[in-house]
Each structure stands twice: as structure tokens, then as C-alpha cells.
Amino acid sequence: MTGEISLIQKLDAFIRRHHRTKVLRGLLLSFVTLSVGALLFVLLEGVGRFGVAGRTVLFYTFAAVAAVVLATQVLWPLAQWARLSQGLSHDEAARIVGNHFPEVKDKLLNTLQLQRQVDNAQGADVTLLAASIDQRTASLRPLPFTSAVDVSGAVRMLRWATPVAALVVAGVWMQPDWVTAPAARIVQHRTEFIEPAPFDFVLVNDRLEVPAGDAFVVIVETKGDELPASVTLESGNGRFRMERVKPHVFRHTFPAVRNNIDFQFLANGWRSVNHTLRPFAVPTLANLRVQATPPSYTGLPSVDARNQGDVTVPEGTPIQWTMQVHDTDSLRFAWNDEWLQTTRITGNTFSAHAVATTNSTYWITPINDQLTGDSLRHRIRVVRDGKPSIRVEESKDSTSRKKMHFTGSVQDDYGFSRLAFVWEVVERGAGPSEELLAAGGGTPSLTKGRVELEVPQGRRGTFYHMWDVRELAWREGDVFEAWFEVWDNDAVHGAKKVRSTTTRLEAPSAGDLREERVNAAESIEENLQDAAQEAAELREAMEAMQERLREQGEMTWQDRQAMESLLEQQKALQEKLEEMKRDNAKKDERANEFSEQE
Known part of the structure; x- marks a missing residue:
């Protein structure tokens, strides 16, 4: 059995070399076939410059041929070599070896057949057969079975592959564009390629982006040996003759761009690559609401201005802005020389708060990740609470020197908090006259006084007051002064006081x-x-x-x-x-x- 095992091993080595040779031949055949096919397809594309459909046919045809050739000539023999699929059997190998060595002819095949008979015999005496098999095996063992492998096919493919490889290398080395450019177009068969013109369309614009709704001016310059006299722009809306700005420079205006616009340049039958103009969202302030609540003491109604940022308010008025925006990530609110904090209420609504103390200017600027929107400038006019005014007319009583009648009017921005009549002795006489003493007069008991009067309601009011000085003990030379004082109701800075003109009253002398x-x-x-x-x-x-x-x-x-x-x-x-x-x-x-x- 040792000889049998040795004979089978020699056949297995022959089979492995046989399949290895087929793999090498398949590789060479695939290289030659695919290289020639690729050069043929590249030549066709280079001459014909097919469109997307033609290049797609070439691409998938080459891919199908390559798949078939590699599968049949490389992958299948490789699987047989790796014993992943059924390959050359021992009997078939024996026949090939017998044909290669005429001196053995069918002797190797007969020996394998006798061995199977011995293996299949059950209980029979096969001693003589086993001896005959050993004798045959001994005579076959010296033969080099692996030399019976036919390598002529691989050598022939190598002879073909060498010039093909040289041709490919020479073509790529000497004229790479002739090979690589058509090959790239076939590989990118879904991409539209424009045949090179004798001039170039050079887009002058750095970016083909425009704020949504704005106009966009596209500018193109032609460069080359044969320059066209005019250029046409083609888009989904039709063809437009471009305006000539200066020699070889042309422009076209897209009005109010709101959607993507695909366009190309055409001149003298040549067409440029496709360009796309893309609008981007512009941050905008859609609605502005200004709510102001004047201080309660003013009695003024609240202000609710919509889309009107300029308002007039009293000093100390709290103001709230509510701003609705579009396509805005954040809002910048400049209040005089400082930044006012804004709060996002909802996705597109912001609010801000401030107290108006002086005339102020503010700017609202919407911002997103692409653009800073237009700054909207507004003014807040602050009305300061002025001083009240008072006007008094006096009249003397025709029946009594000791009675004075006053009629007055007051006026203020918002109202009053206090009204008073004030008098005082400003000069003293040398002493009571005989006549005054005889009348019971003596030293005055009072030197000043104040009378609180009813406060007028509203912003304007009138008042009346009668000053009866009979309780005052006059003496000759005494001089009295009297006036009125009025306070407004300013709750921001405190009530402001105003004094009326002074009335001077002198005591009569004896004369x-x-x-x-x-x-x-x-x-x-x-x-x-x-x-x-x-x-x-x-x-x-x-x-x-x-x-x-x-x-x-x-x-x-x-x-x-x-x-x-x-x-x-x-x-x-x-x-x-x-x-x-x-x-x-x-x-x-x-x-x-x-x-x-x-």
C-alpha cells in the first residue's frame, strides 16, 4: 500500500500543477483580452465622444465581458486548484500522463483500475492481484509525472501578453490624455462631459449664491484662441443673449432668485459645463410690536405699536419689544451704546425689555449662520415731566382792607399733588402808632402761615382763595408777602414745586x-x-x-x-x-x- 500511496501523491502533484498552469494561462488570457478590449473601447470613446447613454453601454459591455472572462479563465481554475470545485480526476490525470510517456501508455490507468478491484473485493483472495499492483507501481514510480503538464498554452499567452502590455505602457507614457481622458469618461458614464471648445468659459463670480429674493448678476469671460463675438445663457426659463460689458466679458441678471437655477453658456455651437445658482435664506424681521406702559401717575393709556418702531413715551416708561423673524438664528438688539439681551419666546419670536429714561436710538439685526440681515434703526422719544405752571390774579375787597381775593389757574403735564397758600411778615414797623394802639392793635402774634388748598384734578385747573387778615394784629410799617405754591405728581424724580408771583401787602399808616x-x-x-x-x-x-x-x-x-x-x-x-x-x-x-x- 505504500507504493499506492506514493502513486496517488504523484498524481495529486500533477493535478495541482495542471490547475496552477491553467490559472496562469487564464490570467494572461484575461490580461490580453481585457487590455485589448479596454483599448478598443477607449479608442471608440476618444473618436466618437459618446453621450451618457453611449458611454453607459460601453461601460456595462466591458464590465460584462470582464466578468465572464475572469470567471471562466481565472476564478474557475483557481477554485479547482484550491479544490473548492471538482477538477481533474485521477483517471483523467493518468490518461494525460500515459499519453505523455509512450512507454507506459495505459499501464498507469490499468494499475489504478486493479487497485479499485482489490479495494472492492470482499473476502476474496487478492494476493496475486496485490503483488501485480506492487510490481507495476514500482516500475512507474521513477517517472516525473509533473513534467507531463502542458505549459505551451501559458507560454503562448505570455507571448501575446508581452506586446499588449508594452502597447498599454507606451500609450499611457507617451499620450496619457489619449487613454486616461476617454477611460475616465467611460468610468464616469453617468456624468455629462462637454467637448473642449477652442475657448474657455471662465465664470467671474466667486460664488453662485444669492440671498433669496434678490437679483443676481452672473458674469462670464471667454478666453482662448478663437473667441466668440456673443454668448448666450441657457436656463430653465429659456435662452437669453448676454450683455457685453467689455471685450470678451458678458453678463446676465437673474431677477428675484427664489429657487435653484441651472444654467449653461453657449457660443459658436459650444456649450459650457452646467452651473447652479442657489438662493439662501435671508434673516428678516417680519413683525415688530412695541408695547409701552407709561407710569400710572401720568394717566396716559398704554402704547401698542405694530410695525412702527418709533414711539414717544413719558420718562420712566417700561417698554417691551416682541419681534417675529424669518430664517433667523439669533437677534442682535443695540440699545444706544449697549447690547440689550433678547429672549427667544418661541421658534421665531424674540422679546426684549428696557426702561426709557432718555431719548434713545436702537437697532434690530437678525442673524443666521449664513448672513447678517439688514439693521433696522428706530428712535424712542422720551418726554420729560416738566415743571407745573401757576398764574394768579388778585383783587382787593372794596369794603375791607383786610380781605384779599385771589383767582388762579395751574397747568402741568400730568397732574398735581399739592396746592398751598403761603404768607409771611417780611418787615417790622418801629412800633404801634397811637391810632393802632387806640384800636387795640399790638405786636403781631403770627409771622408766617400756610393754608393747604384743594388740589385741582386733571392737567389744568382753577382755584379761588380769599385771604382774611383780620386775625393779624397789624402795626404801622409792617409788610406782608403772600404767594401760592403748587407741586406736580412726578413719581420718577419726585414732585416738583413752583411758586407764583408774590403779592406785597403793607399795613396802613395813621396818615x-x-x-x-x-x-x-x-x-x-x-x-x-x-x-x-x-x-x-x-x-x-x-x-x-x-x-x-x-x-x-x-x-x-x-x-x-x-x-x-x-x-x-x-x-x-x-x-x-x-x-x-x-x-x-x-x-x-x-x-x-x-x-x-x-
Whole structure:
């Protein structure tokens, strides 16, 4: 059995070398076939410059041929060599070896067949057969079975592969573009390649991006040996003749770009590569709402301005901005010389807060990752709470020197918190006069005073005040000053006070009193003289009427009319006397305010 094992091993070595030789031959055959096919396809593409469809056919045809050749000539023999599939059997190997060595012919095959008979014999005596097999094996063992492998096919393929390889190397070395460019177009068969023109379309624009909705000007320059006189731009909207800016430079304007635009340049039958103009989102402020709540003391209504950023508010007013944006990642809010913090309420809504204390300017700038939007500038006009104003008119009482009447009006931006009447003694006399002392006057008990008045409601108001100074003990030479004070309701800086004009009141001297009494007496005497004269005239008229009636004996209609006229004159005289009496009493009372009777 040792000889059998040795014979089988020699056949196995023959089989392995046989399949190895087939793999080498398949590799060489595949190289020659695929190289020639590739050169043929490259030549076809180089001459024909097929479109996408033609290059796709070439690509998949070459891929199919390559797959078939590699599968049948390389992969299958390789699998047989690795014993992954059924290869050359021992009997087939024996026949090939027998044909190669004529001296053994069928002896090797017969020996293998006898060995199978011995292996299949069950209980029979096979001693003689085994001896014959050993003898045959011994005679076959010296033969070199591996030399029976036919390598002529591999050598022939090597002769073919060598010039093919030389041709490929020479082509790639000497004219690489002739090989690599068509090959690249076949490999990238889905990509559209433009045949090189005798000139180049050079896009001047650095970036084909534009803010959405904006116009975009595309500029192209032609460079080369044969330059076209005009250039046409072709897009999905049609063809447009480009405007010539200067020699060999042309431009075209895309208005309001909102979607991607694919376009090419055409000139003299040549077409450029495809370009795409892409719009990008622009951060914008869509809606602006300004809400201002004036301080409560102003009584002003709240301000709610929409899409109107300029507002006028009182000083100290809190303001809230609500801003709706589009395509915005963040919002920059510049308030005078500082940055105001903004808060995102929802995905596209921001808010900001501030208190208006002075006239202010602010800018709102929307921002995204591609662009900073336009800055919108607005103003906040702040109205400061001004001082209140007061106007007072005074009038003296005709019946009393110790009464002063004041009528006034006040005005303020928003209202008042306090109104007061103030007086004080600013000068002292040397001492009480005899007449004042006789009237019971002494040293004044008060030197100043303040009277709180009712506060007017609203922004404007009027007031009335009567100052009765009878409680003050005047003396000759004393001087009083009086005025009004009003405060506004400013809750930001505190109430502001304004003072009215000052009224000056001087106590009468003894001479003034005497002169006034003299004037009053003279006025009374004059009025009495006028009344006495009117009474005498009326008496004479009435006596004449009585005398005429006695003479006539009866009263005519004219007499009745004359009598009624005299009675009316008498009644008017009586009323005049009563009026004189009252007027004289007032004058006497005024003249004697500081007399002992008071």
C-alpha cells in the first residue's frame, strides 16, 4: 500500500500543477483580452465622444465581458486548484500522463483500475492481484509525472501578453490624455462631459449664491484662441443673449432668485459645463410690536405699536419689544451704546425689555449662520415731566382792607399733588402808632402761615382763595408777602414745586387812615348836597303842581301824567338816598377798620 500511496501523491502533484498552469494561462488570457478590449473601447470613446447613454453601454459591455472572462479563465481554475470545485480526476490525470510517456501508455490507468478491484473485493483472495499492483507501481514510480503538464498554452499567452502590455505602457507614457481622458469618461458614464471648445468659459463670480429674493448678476469671460463675438445663457426659463460689458466679458441678471437655477453658456455651437445658482435664506424681521406702559401717575393709556418702531413715551416708561423673524438664528438688539439681551419666546419670536429714561436710538439685526440681515434703526422719544405752571390774579375787597381775593389757574403735564397758600411778615414797623394802639392793635402774634388748598384734578385747573387778615394784629410799617405754591405728581424724580408771583401787602399808616376818613367825609358831603338839590327841585315842582290844580279845579290827563312823573322821580330819589346810605356805611366801615369801634 505504500507504493499506492506514493502513486496517488504523484498524481495529486500533477493535478495541482495542471490547475496552477491553467490559472496562469487564464490570467494572461484575461490580461490580453481585457487590455485589448479596454483599448478598443477607449479608442471608440476618444473618436466618437459618446453621450451618457453611449458611454453607459460601453461601460456595462466591458464590465460584462470582464466578468465572464475572469470567471471562466481565472476564478474557475483557481477554485479547482484550491479544490473548492471538482477538477481533474485521477483517471483523467493518468490518461494525460500515459499519453505523455509512450512507454507506459495505459499501464498507469490499468494499475489504478486493479487497485479499485482489490479495494472492492470482499473476502476474496487478492494476493496475486496485490503483488501485480506492487510490481507495476514500482516500475512507474521513477517517472516525473509533473513534467507531463502542458505549459505551451501559458507560454503562448505570455507571448501575446508581452506586446499588449508594452502597447498599454507606451500609450499611457507617451499620450496619457489619449487613454486616461476617454477611460475616465467611460468610468464616469453617468456624468455629462462637454467637448473642449477652442475657448474657455471662465465664470467671474466667486460664488453662485444669492440671498433669496434678490437679483443676481452672473458674469462670464471667454478666453482662448478663437473667441466668440456673443454668448448666450441657457436656463430653465429659456435662452437669453448676454450683455457685453467689455471685450470678451458678458453678463446676465437673474431677477428675484427664489429657487435653484441651472444654467449653461453657449457660443459658436459650444456649450459650457452646467452651473447652479442657489438662493439662501435671508434673516428678516417680519413683525415688530412695541408695547409701552407709561407710569400710572401720568394717566396716559398704554402704547401698542405694530410695525412702527418709533414711539414717544413719558420718562420712566417700561417698554417691551416682541419681534417675529424669518430664517433667523439669533437677534442682535443695540440699545444706544449697549447690547440689550433678547429672549427667544418661541421658534421665531424674540422679546426684549428696557426702561426709557432718555431719548434713545436702537437697532434690530437678525442673524443666521449664513448672513447678517439688514439693521433696522428706530428712535424712542422720551418726554420729560416738566415743571407745573401757576398764574394768579388778585383783587382787593372794596369794603375791607383786610380781605384779599385771589383767582388762579395751574397747568402741568400730568397732574398735581399739592396746592398751598403761603404768607409771611417780611418787615417790622418801629412800633404801634397811637391810632393802632387806640384800636387795640399790638405786636403781631403770627409771622408766617400756610393754608393747604384743594388740589385741582386733571392737567389744568382753577382755584379761588380769599385771604382774611383780620386775625393779624397789624402795626404801622409792617409788610406782608403772600404767594401760592403748587407741586406736580412726578413719581420718577419726585414732585416738583413752583411758586407764583408774590403779592406785597403793607399795613396802613395813621396818615393813610386820616386821609381816607377825610376823603370819605367829603364824598358823603358831596353826595348829600346833590341829593338835597334834587329834593328841593322836586319839592318846587310838586308845589307848582298843587297850585295849578287849585286854580283849575279838576285834573286833566296831562296833569295825571305829570303827577305820575313827579311820583317816579320821588321814588327814584328815595332809592338813591338808600343807596348813598349803604355806600357811605361801607366807606365809613372801611375808613374805620382800625378805629376804636372795631
